[in-house]
Amino acid sequence: MRLGKFVERFIGLIPVLFGVSVIVFLMITLTPGDPVEIMLGDARSSPEQEAALRRDMGLDRPIHERFFLFIANALRGEFGLSFFHRRPVIDVIGERLPATIELTLVALVVALAIAIPLGVIAAVKRNSWLDRVATVGSLFGVSMPGFWFGILLILLFSVKLGWFPVSGRIGFSAEVRSVTGLLLIDTLIAGRLDSFWQALRHISLPALTLALPMAAVLMRVTRSSMIEVLRADYVLFAEAKGLAKARVIGLHALKNALIPTVTVAALETGSLLGGNMIVETVFGWPGLGRLVVEAIFSRNYPLVQAAVLLYAVTYVLLNFLADLIYTWLNPKVRL
Amino acid sequence: MTDASRTPLLEVRGLTTIFPTRAGPARVVDDVSFHVDEGECLGVVGESGSGKSITFLSVLGLVRPPGKVSAERMMFAGQDLLALGERARRAIRGRDIAITMQDALTALNPALTVATQITEVMLAHDRAGSMDEARAAAVEMMRLVGIPAAAKRLDDYPHQFSGGMRQRIMIATALACRPRLLIADEPTTALDVTIQAQVLELIAELRRELRMSVVLITHDLGVVVEQADRIMVMYAGQVVEEGAAREVIEDAAHPYTAGLLASMPSLDTLDRPIHPIRGQAPMPGPMPPLCRFLDRCERTTEACRKSVPLQPIGGGRASRCVWAEEVAHG
Numbered sequence: 001m002r003l004g005k006f007v008e009r010f011i012g013l014i015p016v017l018f019g020v021s022v023i024v025f026l027m028i029t030l031t032p033g034d035p036v037e038i039m040l041g042d043a044r045s046s047p048e049q050e051a052a053l054r055r056d057m058g059l060d061r062p063i064h065e066r067f068f069l070f071i072a073n074a075l076r077g078e079f080g081l082s083f084f085h086r087r088p089v090i091d092v093i094g095e096r097l098p099a100t101i102e103l104t105l106v107a108l109v110v111a112l113a114i115a116i117p118l119g120v121i122a123a124v125k126r127n128s129w130l131d132r133v134a135t136v137g138s139l140f141g142v143s144m145p146g147f148w149f150g151i152l153l154i155l156l157f158s159v160k161l162g163w164f165p166v167s168g169r170i171g172f173s174a175e176v177r178s179v180t181g182l183l184l185i186d187t188l189i190a191g192r193l194d195s196f197w198q199a200l201r202h203i204s205l206p207a208l209t210l211a212l213p214m215a216a217v218l219m220r221v222t223r224s225s226m227i228e229v230l231r232a233d234y235v236l237f238a239e240a241k242g243l244a245k246a247r248v249i250g251l252h253a254l255k256n257a258l259i260p261t262v263t264v265a266a267l268e269t270g271s272l273l274g275g276n277m278i279v280e281t282v283f284g285w286p287g288l289g290r291l292v293v294e295a296i297f298s299r300n301y302p303l304v305q306a307a308v309l310l311y312a313v314t315y316v317l318l319n320f321l322a323d324l325i326y327t328w329l330n331p332k333v334r335l
Numbered sequence: 336m337t338d339a340s341r342t343p344l345l346e347v348r349g350l351t352t353i354f355p356t357r358a359g360p361a362r363v364v365d366d367v368s369f370h371v372d373e374g375e376c377l378g379v380v381g382e383s384g385s386g387k388s389i390t391f392l393s394v395l396g397l398v399r400p401p402g403k404v405s406a407e408r409m410m411f412a413g414q415d416l417l418a419l420g421e422r423a424r425r426a427i428r429g430r431d432i433a434i435t436m437q438d439a440l441t442a443l444n445p446a447l448t449v450a451t452q453i454t455e456v457m458l459a460h461d462r463a464g465s466m467d468e469a470r471a472a473a474v475e476m477m478r479l480v481g482i483p484a485a486a487k488r489l490d491d492y493p494h495q496f497s498g499g500m501r502q503r504i505m506i507a508t509a510l511a512c513r514p515r516l517l518i519a520d521e522p523t524t525a526l527d528v529t530i531q532a533q534v535l536e537l538i539a540e541l542r543r544e545l546r547m548s549v550v551l552i553t554h555d556l557g558v559v560v561e562q563a564d565r566i567m568v569m570y571a572g573q574v575v576e577e578g579a580a581r582e583v584i585e586d587a588a589h590p591y592t593a594g595l596l597a598s599m600p601s602l603d604t605l606d607r608p609i610h611p612i613r614g615q616a617p618m619p620g621p622m623p624p625l626c627r628f629l630d631r632c633e634r635t636t637e638a639c640r641k642s643v644p645l646q647p648i649g650g651g652r653a654s655r656c657v658w659a660e661e662v663a664h665g
Contacts, residue, residue, distance in 0.1 A: 237443070256445065
């Protein structure tokens with residue numbers, strides 16, 4: 001793709017992000033509940049103290065002023081202090097983000113690794129017992145609640161069999177210097193295979209919990225798209241050329257069938273990058289999900305605003321990435 | 336042009352392909368026998384749905400389930416196709432017997448470059464030792480079918496070519512291994528009239544140059560007239576007439592063939608009214624034991640209300656009509 005198109009897409013981001021900022025700002029400020037009251041809690045405080053806190057957090061200013069301040073600061077990459085942590089929002093999010101990114105990436109890889117082969121096989125051997133098992137299995141995968149499945153996994157693999165740790169990202173003894181923030185990579189950079197192994201074991205169950213429902217959806221999408229493509233003339237023509245079956249299915253058909261899979265995978269990845277509060281809670285995973293949910297409950301405006309803006313950027317970027325993959329899969333698609 | 340002493344390149348006897356339908360099993364190809372000689376062009380004519388494409392997909396072993404193919408005999412270049420396993424059948428496809436499909440736009444893979452699609456045939460059949468060799472051969476093949484600036488266009492995708500050029504690329508793909516038999520399935524139907532003639536000429540030229548046999552499948556008798564040595568006319572899954580091209584066209588021995596000829600517009604006889612065949616071809620499904628052309632025929636008599644076999648009428652010709660003689664000379 002040409003550079004011009006690239007820049008064009010990025011400029012197109014600006015109005016989207018501005019719109020999102022307005023909506024987020026309005027929604028959170030207009031929601032009932034007062035952060036000052038929540039922070040002071042039941043503690044007895046004088047009206048002077050309350051006013052001081054309010055002034056301190058900038059909540060005494062009129063709403064439009066607060067909005068422009070928010071935008072002006074956001075443009076400079078400043079999102080203010082988290083009301084609760086009394087530290088820059090960026091830092092608080094930055095601590096949690098790598099854990100969520102790592103979990104998302106692993107879950108995505110696992111989901112694709114399960115979904116694509118299964119979807120292809122189910123489509124090729126349509127109505128065979130294998131197809132039926134995969135289809136019923138995917139129904140199960142889609143409909144089972146994450147917290148329940150997570151707990152089941154813990155009970156079986158951690159408690160009963162003792163194969164995986166119950167919670168957390170890594171043991172204290174295995175900590176390594178943070179470079180990327182992704183433990184699976186940092187441990188390898190540090191050359192600590194034992195730590196890598198530990199990190200891998202920690203991430204396995206939560207990643208699997210997130211991956212299975214995603215794999216179920218992706219498998220169904222891949223299957224139906226594959227079934228469609230297998231009927232195409234070019235698949236018959238490829239067979240008529242005497243190509244090996246693996247090439248006909250794995251290249252000629254699959255490359256055309258993957259577009260819907262990529263679309264859905266991008267959307268699912270976007271929602272995973274928001275952090276999944278339930279899975280994070282069950283596995284004690286220090287990700288974004290719990291942080292943001294807590295921030296919403298405590299009316300921690302700066303943190304919520306920054307997080308939602310981050311989600312919006314993530315979604316737009318992921319869609320952009322998906323578009324790039326489309327053009328590779330099918331050169332007829334123009335951006 | 337049939338020479339009885341020569342063994343044909345392809346000989347098929349009693350080919351039957353059955354698809355289940357809601358009404359019961361449909362014999363989409365019903366006891367079809369034919370042969371293609373070395374270097375010969377056989378024209379296969381019939382309306383869409385007459386079973387002509389499926390006949391040749393059956394020969395290639397490309398009928399998908401639930402379709403079922405059976406035959407008494409299927410010999411290609413001394414090999415018994417019926418006795419070969421899937422791997423051996425596959426080795427013949429694309430290498431010895433190639434097919435081009437009606438619409439290159441749908442037959443070429445939109446997601447792969449032309450280079451990939453031409454070279455993979457040669458690589459799959461060990462006709463090229465390396466990718467470089469295969470690419471060089473692909474360029475040569477593209478030149479042969481008349482694509483300008485072939486080397487430069489090798490890495491383009493199918494949609495970047497015009498309709499006529501795409502058709503040529505599909506032909507180049509099919510001929511990449513220089514097959515002995517080319518099955519050209521409706522090679523001109525998807526093309527503009529001006530390009531149709533070019534493509535037909537190209538096929539004729541390549542046939543001479545590569546010394547291959549061609550099966551020309553078409554619904555357009557006009558296409559066959561110029562190219563074919565022999566003609567086989569199919570109707571509702573059966574062969575209804577066959578014989579030397581000129582003879583069949585000059586005096587058809589089956590009312591269906593005669594009807595096709597009468598419904599063909601011609602520049603020489605613009606004042607002659609066109610007579611379309613009335614009615615429609617039967618839907619695929621179980622057929623009663625009657626002449627299948629019965630309700631569209633203008634000669635129907637009581638004698639037609641039975642299953643009519645394909646019978647030789649002399650001169651290497653055959654017709655599936657009880658009134659064959661009368662039709663031919665009436």
